[in-house]
Amino acid sequence: QKEVEQDPGPLSVPEGAIVSLNCTYSNSAFQYFMWYRQYSRKGPELLMYTYSSGNKEDGRFTAQVDKSSKYISLFIRDSQPSDSATYLCAMTPYNTDKLIFGTGTRLQVFP
Amino acid sequence: AAGVIQSPRHLIKEKRETATLKCYPIPRHDTVYWYQQGPGQDPQFLISFYEKMQSDKGSIPDRFSAQQFSDYHSELNMSSLELGDSALYFCASSLVRGGSYEQYFGPGTRLTVT
Numbered sequence: 169q170k171e172v173e174q175d176p177g178p179l180s181v182p183e184g185a186i187v188s189l190n191c192t193y194s195n196s197a198f199q200y201f202m203w204y205r206q207y208s209r210k211g212p213e214l215l216m217y218t219y220s221s222g223n224k225e226d227g228r229f230t231a232q233v234d235k236s237s238k239y240i241s242l243f244i245r246d247s248q249p250s251d252s253a254t255y256l257c258a259m260t261p262y263n264t265d266k267l268i269f270g271t272g273t274r275l276q277v278f279p
Numbered sequence: 280a281a282g283v284i285q286s287p288r289h290l291i292k293e294k295r296e297t298a299t300l301k302c303y304p305i306p307r308h309d310t311v312y313w314y315q316q317g318p319g320q321d322p323q324f325l326i327s328f329y330e331k332m333q334s335d336k337g338s339i340p341d342r343f344s345a346q347q348f349s350d351y352h353s354e355l356n357m358s359s360l361e362l363g364d365s366a367l368y369f370c371a372s373s374l375v376r377g378g379s380y381e382q383y384f385g386p387g388t389r390l391t392v393t
Contacts, residue, residue, distance in 0.1 A: 200380045211283075211369055211384040212322065221379075256321060260380060265312060265335040266324035267382060268373075 171195050172179030174257055183279050187244040191257035191270045194238065198259040198268075201233050203242045206254045207271065215255075216242065220225045281306055283385030285370050291391045292360050300355040300388045304372030310334065311353040312371040313345060320367060328353060329375055351363055360392045 174191045181187055189203075200219045204212035216231035218224045224231045232241040241256055254274050258267040284303040292298050304311050310329045314322035324337035328347035339345075342360075347353045357364060367389055371382040 202381065204384075209367070209387075209389070211386045214381055214383055217381045264311065265327040265329075265375075265380075266337050267312075267314075267322070268324075269321035271321050 169194070170271070172234040172257060172259060172268050172270040175273055176271050178274040178276055180276045180278065181247055183247060183249060183277055185247050185277070187247050187251070187275060187277075189255050189257075189273050189275070190212070191240050193239055193240075193259060195261060195268075195269075196235075196238065197240075197261040199262045200260045201240050202258045202267070203229075203231055204256040204258060204269075205251075206256060208254075212256055247275075249277050252276045252277055255261075280391070283299045283370055283372050283383055285368075285385040285388050287388060288386065289391075291393065292341035294360055294362060296360050296392075298357045298360060298390060300322055300368055300370075301356070302353045302355070302370030302372075302385060304351055304370070305374075305383055308374045308383075309351065310373045310375045311347055311351070312373075313339075313353070313355050314369040314371065314384075315388075316367040316369060318366075325355070357390075362392050365383070365390060365392045 203216040206212045221235045228245045230243040254272040256272045257270040312327040313325040316322040325339040327335045345355045367387045371384045376378045
């Protein structure tokens with residue numbers, strides 16, 4: 169079983185919809201949580217970074233962390249066709265550098 | 280804003296050959312990370328360097344080695360290449376000294392071993 173579980177999708181939504189992407193994890197030592205967006209054959213682009221339970225908002229994106237449930241979410245409001253990509257959650261334990269990624273959720277936003 | 284630069288962007292090698300991948304971190308970033316992403320897979324951590332010293336090591340084969348130079352750029356050296364080494368190789372950088380663990384990724388090097 170992977171340390172970080174993420175539904176691979178694909179998730180298909182109409183333009184303007186609210187998108188919810190989720191990850192669960194098993195290692196309670198994870199302290200830093202990130203969401204990346206990756207277009208095909210491109211490098212992952214950092215969208216959100218947080219290290220505490222609660223919500224963090226940046227434009228159309230909201231990241232939510234619930235450490236007690238070992239569950240993180242990314243919400244995308246007013247989704248656009250340009251949001252179509254693979255979204256990867258990633259996290260790192262305290263005192264280590266490496267990011268542990270989820271498998272990624274492929275999102276498609278159709279006009 | 281300046282981003283992570285990787286070269287070359289594409290590389291084709293034959294089995295048993297060697298390859299060198301280069302990474303130039305975001306200016307003033309002190310930590311470099313290398314990841315390998317196979318087709319349809321998530322990135323897997325290989326190795327990292329903080330202030331030119333190896334700081335963490337993941338599932339990096341013994342055939343691979345890496346280092347970070349005085350100007351903070353890093354090189355990943357891969358020898359005795361195998362077909363299974365074909366993948367996207369990403370470099371990421373962060374400013375750990377500033378208390379930030381956000382990792383910013385480069386565009387990647389696509390390695391094809393034939």
